[in-house]
Amino acid sequence: MDPNAFLSSFDAIVTLSNTEGPRHNVLEPKFTAREQMQALRESVRNAYKESPSQTAMSQICRCYVFIGFNMLETDEETEGVSEICKAYTLTLFGSKKELLDDVVDIAAHPLEEILRNEVPFVTAEKEYAFVTEFMRVHNALGFYFSNRDVELRINDAKQVLIVAEKAYRAWNDWFHQSFPGHCLMKDIPVLENGTLDRASISPDALPIYIVRFEMDTAFTSTLFFLAQVYTACKMTALASRYCHHTLYHQLLNKMEFSKKDWATNALHLSAFYSSCFDYGKALHCLRAGEYIMPEENANEETLGIVAWAFGKFYLHRLHYYSEVRRNCAPRGHFPDEFEGWWVDFPLDITPPQPLPAIETFEDARKCFKEANVWFNKALNYYVYDGCCTEHIDIKKDIAQLYAALIPFEENRDRIIAMHQRRIALIELFPSDLNFNAYPTLVRQLLFDLGGMHEEMLEVYIQQKNSPMEGEKPLSDKKINAFADKVQGFYRRFCDTWKEPQTNKIPETIDIDSRLPFFRSLMRLAHLQMKRFFKDPKEEYDNISASIVMFEKAIAFASSNPMNEEADAEVQLAREMATLLPVRQKDLWRVYHNAV
Incomplete structure (x- = not known):
């Protein structure tokens, strides 16, 4: 078939396939496009029977790839992969500049053999014949493997896509060397719909422009699929690299832009x-x-x-x-x-x-x-x-x-003012939000507010212990009252686990909530110790309250196993529960000696 006529029909079918269908059948354009592509393939087959050529065989190959990819998009995986593997068979012959006798009953190349191949079989020796078809087939296979549930298939996707990338880079080097007046993608006029602006290219330059355009659009798909594969593999740096290059190429060729x-x-x-x-x-x-x-x-x-x-x-x-x-x-x-x-x-x-x-x-x-x-x-x-x-x-x-x-x-009063602004930004949200609708968000806000108030308390304590010129430290009573306020946020956080029927926190809670809940208990205990007392008896009683809180944290950890991340904190709670009674004895002696 005449190349211009084929490309005109092919591009129109691709455009149809990419349109959104009606709400009752969103895939309707894809099925219609498939029927039209099958009809186009049949026309090219008939032309091939009359006059076999590499051009006609590449057109047939392109139709097979489109139909196979189309079937994958409509969840017809078995049939789709078969079509793509038939296209692979065509590339094996086309890359050697050989013609198939029969382009109707084409054997699907086994997937296992495709996966054994780690080197592109398109070569400079054959002037990279069928290289764009090679790229398209491997992109389609990469798409298929990357969407499989089996984890192993991600590696298969990576393999076939890397082979495609190798083919492009080898071809690109050869293209630069073979055509001194070669064009770069940035030099090619592309219409807003992502198609080549043939009207603005001279007839002599058109063949080279077409090759460059088709290779770079195919390579853009390779980069896109590799970015997805590396994202799935949680290889962030490589995923970002391929994402960056995908975006760069999309700007140049406006592919699916x-x-x-x-x-x-x-x-x-x-x-x-x-x-x-x-x-x-x-x-x-x-x-x-x-x-x-x-x-x-x-x-x-x-x-x-x-x-x-x-x-x-x-x-x-x-x-x-x-x-x-x-x-x-x-x-x-x-x-x-x-x-x-x-x-x-x-x-x-x-x-x-x-x-x-x-x-x-x-x-x-x-x-x-x-x-x-x-x-x-x-x-x-x-x-x-x-x-x-x-x-x-x-x-x-x-x-x-x-x-x-x-x-x-450096000014501690201004630091306190900044903490107050932080708190003011989110303080009203926990009360305003419906807990049943936003349980995780409310809990996170309460925990964060506790942390913000705790940081501000530390500045108050620094001013109390080491006042600087011009500062007015808070009184013991005000600092203790502020410590109560800080504890209030952590208590509200813990209370969100209370069961409505009993109004009590269950002995065990869900595994994902255990660490933050335990840390809230620990913070409550530590905050109890950040109070100021002039009377040893009051400090003695306060330590008793702290011991009870640490023991509560220890009991929670015993009935709610957590990961190793909490081990050091649990050990600290045990040490505090052991050491604080010693501190109490010292205070008891001071108190009785004073009396």
Whole structure:
């Protein structure tokens, strides 16, 4: 069949397949597209019978791949894989520039033999004949294996996709060497629908442009599937690498290009680079996402998620340098070996540049303000009434922002004011939320509020023990009252496990809740000891209360086994329950001697 006529029909069928069907039958376009592709394949077969050629055989192969992939999408796996394996058989012959006698009854190549092959059989010796068909077949197999439930199949997916990647890279090197006037994907005119703009290409250049376009679109699918496979394997760095290159190629060839999805993925990629502390690259990805994200009909899923991502970027950066300031930064900067696969996105945005370290309070405040602006923009989209959990999460992010600024502040009164702002951001939510609808969120908020108040209590105690000029430490009574308030949040947290019928906490609770519940009991016991007394008898009685609390934590740990993470804390509770009576005896002697 004439190549132009074939491509015109093929592209129209692909477009039909990608449209969304009616609500009562969303797969209707795919079934219609399959019927049309089967008819197109039959036409090419008839043409092949009259005049066998490599061109016709490659067209038949492409039809087989489409039909097989189509069947996989409609959950007809056995039939779909068979079609793809028949296409594989065609590539075995086509790559050697051999023609099949029969293109109707094609044998499906065994999957086991396909998986034994780790090296591309398309070669420079045969001028990489059938290389695009080779890529498409392996992409389809990668898609099939990556969607299987069996864990082993993920490795099979990785293998066939890596073979496709090897084929592309070998072909690309050969293409550069063989065609001095070769074109790059960035030079190729592509229409907004992701098809080649043939009208703007000269007839002489068209064959080379077609090859480059088809290879790079096929390679984009390879990269996309590899990103999914490495994500499933929890290999974050490799998944991010392939995601980055997928996004880069999608910008060039507009393949299955959704601006919203592309921008969202760029924002996620930014978070990866932030996690590696390369904030220059992270910011480049953020700007790319902001540049591409549609602005029409803005909502939380478009400009809202962009604003939140920018806020998180500045929060992450401030938090990292606050950890550096406290000499407890998690690890070093972005590994040098990752530099080898970085590419700037081909957009009108600033290339990545190293960002200066945050060392002073002024540096920190500048970063804080940037984050705060973005978080407040995000809150305009994630409103409390419609996006309750997200709204609260952003408020919690702002609270963390204050926490990251605190290590740069030396004035303890201002530190207390920052803690108060943190608390004010989320304090009302636990009472406002319906616990039955949001049990986990309410518990997390109560636990977080306990922690925030506890940090503020520590500053009050520092002022009490080592007052600085101009400070007015709280009285014993006020500090003890504040300790009561802190304990109140942990008690409320524990009380959420009370059974409605008995109004009592059961002896054993669900395994996932045990560690935070135990830690709340431990914090209650430790907080009991952070009180001030002038009378030894009062301190003696307070220690008795602390012992009871530690014993309660020990009893809970005995009836609610936890993982090894809690072992040290359980041992500490036992030691405290043993040592505190000794402290009581000392106080008893002091009290009686005073009397």
